[in-house]
Amino acid sequence: MNNIEEILWNYIDGSCTPEEQNIIKTLIAEDEAYRLKYQELLILNKEFMAIELEEPSMAFTYKVMEGIRAENALVPLKARINKKIIIGIALFFVVTLVAMLGMVFASVNWSAVSAPVNLTYSVKMPSIDAGKTKIAVDGFVFFDVILALYLLDGYLRKKASARQA
Amino acid sequence: MQSKLSDTELIEQTLAGNQAAYADLVKRHQRFVFTLAMRFTRVREDAEEIAQDCFIKAYRSLASFHGQSKFSTWLYSIVYTTAMTFLRKKRVDTDSIDDENTLIQLENRPTGYDVNNAENKSRSFYLNQAIDQLLPDDATIITMFYKGEQSLEEIAQALGMEANTVKVKLFRARQRLKEKLERNLKHEAKELI
Secondary structure (H helix, E strand, C coil): CCCHHHHHHHHHHCCCCHHHHHHHHHHHHHCHHHHHHHHHHHHHHHHHHCCCCCCCCCCHHHHHHHHHHHHHHCCCHHHHCCHHHHHHHHHHHHHHHHHHHHHHHHCECCHHHHCCCCCCCCECCCCCCHHHHHHHHHHHHHHHHHHHHHHHHHHHHHHHHHHHC | CCCCCCHHHHHHHHHCCCHHHHHHHHHHHHHHHHHHHHHHHCCHHHHHHHHHHHHHHHHHCHHHCCCCCCHHHHHHHHHHHHHHHHHHHHCCCHHHHHCHHHHHHHHCCCCCCCCCCHHHCCHHHHHHHHHHCCCHHHHHHHHHHHHCCCCHHHHHHHHCCCHHHHHHHHHHHHHHHHHHHHHHHHHHHHHHC
8 A cells, every 4th residue: 555545545445454444444533634634535435426427319229229120130041040940841851751761662562572482572663654754853953953053153152252351 | 117127137038039128228228338438439429339339249249148247347348348449440549638738628618508607517517527538548447436336356357457457547547537626626716716
């Protein structure tokens, strides 16, 4: 501790040890200089406590909440996609695959396996209409082309942004 | 009307998706955050921009607030960082605030009071005037200590300093504030004579 003022401020703030507090208390009671300074600082402390806070504009809260809403609207689609949706899509594909496998296995003639000598067996494939197959293949190719273009676009964008950075 | 819920409860509600709860948090802390921003910028428009930015930043990283300190302490650390970044960007020479020229500028600021009507000027008016004349760091520490219900340790945490450094800075800030207050009051007394 350096001077009377510093000692007294620590006493007023309560930031000194109990032993120090007792010593200062005695000093204030017995020493006139300490007592006068202590009273002066107490008045100042009271005044500092009465410092007035500034008032922002009336629309302050509204502006903050608007800013938050605007920021939320700008969040990229990638960040907004719910993980549950992704899990749902994955589940759909898993269920479809299991169903298809089930269909294939259900159409297999397993009785042929039990024959000890004749090992021939017949797998009955589901009948596929030729016209429908062509549409399905065209659709599949079209989807693949779109997907390839989308991925290429993404790759080029990434490359361009990396070059800019 | 402001919410009676605690800061922690309002934060939990905000994280659960209730934006109205965050609006309540903003209403609760806006005056203090704005005042701190004013201590740095001294321009209402800039201070309002900083204060808004702080609340948006706090909302963005609210999930990372784990309640290890008071929400206000965490928020004030955002205010301090944002204000410092703002000042750096604006290239404001904070050291010049003590220059006589600045003092004259501050004294000539429109106050909304009649200069000749000394009766209208309370002692708190002179106190606020004296705070305006302090360095931003001093004014911030004084404001946080007296109006922010922050302990020396909490102020140190918000400002990224040691508690002992804050103690010394607070002592010096109080001395400077006292000097400026006395000077302003003497100046006013001379004008009246």
